[in-house]
Amino acid sequence: MKTLVVFYSRSGTTKRVAEELAKALNADVDEVIDKKSRRGIIGFLRAGYDATRGKTTEIEFTKDPSKYDLVIVGTPVWNGRITPAIKTYLLRNRERIKGAVFFATCAGRAGKCLEQMEELYGDKALLKKTIVKKELEKGIRELKEELKALITT
Numbered sequence: 001m002k003t004l005v006v007f008y009s010r011s012g013t014t015k016r017v018a019e020e021l022a023k024a025l026n027a028d029v030d031e032v033i034d035k036k037s038r039r040g041i042i043g044f045l046r047a048g049y050d051a052t053r054g055k056t057t058e059i060e061f062t063k064d065p066s067k068y069d070l071v072i073v074g075t076p077v078w079n080g081r082i083t084p085a086i087k088t089y090l091l092r093n094r095e096r097i098k099g100a101v102f103f104a105t106c107a108g109r110a111g112k113c114l115e116q117m118e119e120l121y122g123d124k125a126l127l128k129k130t131i132v133k134k135e136l137e138k139g140i141r142e143l144k145e146e147l148k149a150l151i152t153t
């Protein structure tokens, strides 16, 4: 099964999960870049504000998801919500994603992030998972196993 792992990451956690999943599944990876700066305290405050307001943003990505059988999309949780970068990505690509898996990384309170991803996609995900940062290794291991089971069934 041709698989793509797409992610946005502000501080590296979601990137780490995405890269480990891609390695385990022999999948391609595509990092979504948010053109709006999310650095420093101003960037942090704006990030929370934009996520709460449900804003979209200007993004860059390189791979065409319609070329894949399965697209795994990962986002950090911001104020209990999806990031503007992944919101924009899903709105732009939902018609091009045949089968979706969603994951979110967070500090402990994922809120409605995964449900929001399904709403934006307009369909149910084949699998969805929250990974809490302080249990990152466990979360990655479990998600890898769940994905391998999904792919082989």
Ligand SMILES: Cc1cc2nc3c(=O)[nH]c(=O)nc-3n(C[C@H](O)[C@H](O)[C@H](O)COP(=O)(O)O)c2cc1C
Binding pocket: 008, 009, 010, 011, 012, 013, 014, 015, 044, 045, 047, 048, 075, 076, 077, 078, 079, 080, 081, 105, 106, 107, 108, 109, 110, 111, 133
């Ligand atoms: C603006 C902002 C808002 C956040 N809001 C939440 C939240 O509501 N719940 C939570 O558990 N973690 C929250 N976090 C923590 C991140 O979701 C968590 O650290 C995530 O793993 C970071 O992923 P990244 O390193 O890929 O950017 C927030 C972080 C930022 C920057």
